[in-house]
Amino acid sequence: MEERKYDIEQIEKYLEGKLTKAEQIAFEEELSVNAELKEELEAMERVVDSLKDYALKSELQEFHQLHFGKKRRFSLRNPYFLSGIAASFILILISVYLIYFSSVSSAELYGTYFEPYPNLVTTRGDNFDVFSKAMQNYSAGRYEEALIFFKRVATEDVFYQDKLFYAGVSHMAIQQYDSAIFFLNEVKHDADNRFKGHANWYLGLAYLGKNECQSARDLFEAVKPSEFNYKEAQNIVDILK
Amino acid sequence: MRRKVYYSDHQIVTAIQTGSRSEANKVMQYLYKTHYPLIKKFVVKNRGTEEHAADVFQDAMVVFHKQVKEGKFQSKSTIKTYLYSIVRNIWLKQIKANSNELIAVVDMLDDLADVDNNDSVFDISKSAKVFKELMAELKGNCEQVLIDYYYNEFSMKMIMEKYGLQSLATAKNKKYRCLQFLIKIIREKNIKIKYFID
Helix, strand or coil: CCCCCCCHHHHHHHHCCCCCHHHHHHHHHHHHHCHHHHHHHHHHHHHHHHHHHHHHHHHHHHHHHHHCCCCCCCCCCCHHHHHHHHHHHHHHHHHHHHHHHCCHHHHHHHHHHCCCCCCCCCCCCHHHHHHHHHHHHHHCCCHHHHHHHHHCCCCCCCCHHHHHHHHHHHHHHCCCHHHHHHHHHHHHCCCCCCCHHHHHHHHHHHHHHCCCHHHHHHHHHCCCCCCCCHHHHHHHHHHHC | CCCCCCCCHHHHHHHHHHCCHHHHHHHHHHHHHHHHHHHHHHHHHCCCCHHHHHHHHHHHHHHHHHHHHCCCCCCCCCHHHHHHHHHHHHHHHHHHHCCCCCCCCCCCCCCCCCCCCCHHHHHHHHHHHHHHHHHHCCCCCHHHHHHHHHHCCCCHHHHHHHCCCCCHHHHHHHHHHHHHHHHHHHHHCCCCCCCCCC
16 A cells, blocks of 8 residues: 555544644644645545535435335326226225234234344354354354353353343344343443444334334334434334324 | 424524434435425426436535535525526536527526536536446445445444444444545546546
8 A cells, every 4th residue: 555644544533623733733734735645635525525425315316216216107097097096005904904903013014124133243262152152053043042052151251242132132033022122121221232223123123023012113213313224213113103 | 194394494404504414314305305396397397307307406405415514505595496596507507518509498486596606516416426436336335334434424333333343443444444445446547527536
């Protein structure tokens, strides 16, 4: 990689106002004499600006597709139109029935949305043997076996916090919702747990599994934009309204 | 049942300037839903298609968002008139570029706003297309990492958690590597669009 006196990180810190006063003065002094640095700075500003514009436009495109995209043109002369209306009406009736009157509804939603979280934990060596075995079983979809090993991961284990999360998800995978809720609440109330931002999503699903739609909805509503599966949570909130 | 939502122009500007990302998103979606039908009518009546209308309106929304953020939007006119005027400028410039004929414009509004009509408005529209191709060259989840950091305003901790990275330092490195790669391909392709790198 090309050697530069100021690297991309420092330029960015300057743009974000994160340099100390002394660093900022030094940077600006350099900027006034170093044309290459000035060019780098301007380039970075433009690229970041364009990136934001691109992201906003992509979001608007998605929004357009959702609300205005590819609608079929209906006409009373179109023989499919009336049957389309009839089919839509039946679908609406089924949805209303599923959501309001049937115990299948929440289970179906659960089935549509629940996916075991991927194994993102890297374990190292024999010291973490029990947890490694639990995760091997988890990755292979053997959740009951995984739970046997998770049970043996002690509170002082470095992977204890990860165990709470994956044990919760394992219980969900075998429809043991109350146990799942117990573990996921532990994750939710542990400020240091790296899966804290995933807890409301999985808790919401666990309550769906239990057919407690109001609690599920409250939890999906509590999923913040920065948290796991925010958009999906909003979709379920809309369905449950 | 969903309630019908209404935002005043003042609320919209405040949400974009000082609101959270999700507040800004809500008002942008509200604007889109409310004003797209009028824009579509204008573009379709003036030699365009629905696809043109969507494209030009999205560019205008990006321009509007930027101008509000930078405090350049003056509320001398309504947002509706302002957006319409940006679309009108971009679209007329596009059709004039493709035709030597005189164009009789069919307008949908009587008033027009005094829109900052400099080239950067049109650069945004052009650069958005080029940028899309560049982003397609990014590998793995680089595109999403950059969008999460710069657009969704994720902290490094959030990046670390979302992408299952082991430490804050790894997350930081990943983000810098992605940005460096993006700048590198822009340089390699010698893209000289004013909006990127001169």
